[in-house]
Amino acid sequence: MPHQAPAETRSPGRRPQTGQPAIRLTGLEKHFDKVRAVDGVDLDIPPGEFFSMLGPSGSGKTTVLRMIAGFELPTAGTIELEGKDVSQLAPFDRDVNTVFQDYALFPHMTVQQNVEYGLKVKRVAKAERRERAKEALRTVRLEDFGDRKPSQMSGGQRQRVALARALVNRPKVLLLDEPLGALDLKLRQTMQVELKQIQREVGITFVFVTHDQDEALTMSDRIAVFNAGRIEQVGTPVEVYERPASAFVAGFVGTSNLLSGRSAEAVIGRPGLYSIRPEKIRIDGDLASPAGPGETSATGSVTDVVYAGSTVRYAVALDAGGQLSVVRQNTSEPTEFADGRVRLRWRREHSFQVPEAG
Incomplete structure (x- = not known):
């Protein structure tokens, strides 16, 4: 068996399991004028799961992610994080972090400074934030890259810096909005394996949005397939692929x-x-x-x-x-x-x- 570090030195983000779902969505709706972008979504995601929301453009998956993050407020329904209703809270009052497709790294800062930035805003002491940033970089296998600028790194390395910057805050939930979409095919496949491995090591809940069915099948513990603002099916990759709940799922997930x-x-x-x-x-x-x-x-x-x-x-x-x-x-x-x-x-x-x- 691999050696497990003591609790005080484990990878950033690891949290004890509780009886509550990490995320619970109940009757969630989002309307833009007359368009129902999200139309009555009910979903429980347990702690420590790698959960993917899969669907075509306009299916509602990204809007659901933005509502969990707090960037959009629901028209109706509730969002709970470990039993706490956060539906109307601002993003900075929710214990979640988001990794975007465009990385959003500060080009004038070093990798170490980029990872430390969120802790600096929270006024974490300099010594602690430096150590936590180094720990996060070790988690994503970039411990020797702290002094580099983002422009000196590959796309896959910059993606891992963005991941470290999110993990350093030790959120309950990490939201990933199509984070591999800008990478080429080979690098994307490599990052899929690495991302799943990192998720297992840190042990926190990952919610991953993608339109790529191969990506969802490869990485996920469970998948929710979205269509026209609703969830058509929730299940393991095997269940969704082998036993589709609708003609849409059968056609969208695989051939x-x-x-x-x-x-x-x-x-x-x-x-x-x-x-x-x-x-x-x-x-x-x-x-x-x-x-x-x-x-x-x-x-x-x-x-x-x-x-x-x-x-x-x-x-x-x-x-x-x-x-x-x-x-x-x-x-x-x-x-x-x-x-x-x-x-x-x-x-x-x-x-x-x-x-x-x-």
């Missing part, structure tokens, strides 16, 4: 095939709306081979082939109507099917019935 109407009756054998993930489907050119035990199958014609490096994606128009996308690992050259005719097969349990709207 999903949806079969309904006559196509569903012909292929699945019963009416309804069904989600089948592309990677669950096998594809081959043996049209005569029937479905095996516990399998569903369908025939169709390949209409498009997309080579994506590690995978190959096939679009297949089904003879029964509708279209399915199939993802195959790139273990060999993309297969050329005779006349484009194929049979698709998947396990019956991978046809997940999605609740239909209304």
Whole structure:
């Protein structure tokens, strides 16, 4: 087992667990004139969770984050932090900190001074704020960068400075507003792993806003999927991906095939709306081979082939109507099917019935 530091020297932000949710939102609404940006959100986030709010632009996720931070006041409903109603409090009266996409570092200050700044505003003694800033920089693996200016650092390093500046205040909750959006793909993937590791070390509640479903699936303990000001589903990454609660969730979180109407009756054998993930489907050119035990199958014609490096994606128009996308690992050259005719097969349990709207 890794050695755990004594309580007085643990990483900044670690707090004892309590019986109260770290955040409780009840009937939360925000209206801008006639637009309901947030339309009745109820949510509990327990202490120490890495929680993501995922959704497209305009879905309400960022507005919810801004209301938790205190930058927007709710039109209706309440916001509680560890049982205390903070709905009408100013941002500086809430025990939360926010990390933004643009970092907002002071260019004329050193990294050490940037991290110390919030403590200086709070009139923390110089020796204490210096030590706490060094501790925060150690947490984000930048202990040797205190004398540098932000302009001398990479994008990923500047993001970690912004994180240290937020952690040094030891908030109950850390809010992250699409903080990795400005980074390139490889750096973003690296920072996803580091951010999750830091969250585990400091042990405080992280609330992460993103429109990137891969990011949410990679990092989160649980995810809330937002759409049109409401939460469509809350669950673990596995629950949200494998068992979507609506057609919107099935389509937004990952790539999903949806079969309904006559196509569903012909292929699945019963009416309804069904989600089948592309990677669950096998594809081959043996049209005569029937479905095996516990399998569903369908025939169709390949209409498009997309080579994506590690995978190959096939679009297949089904003879029964509708279209399915199939993802195959790139273990060999993309297969050329005779006349484009194929049979698709998947396990019956991978046809997940999605609740239909209304």
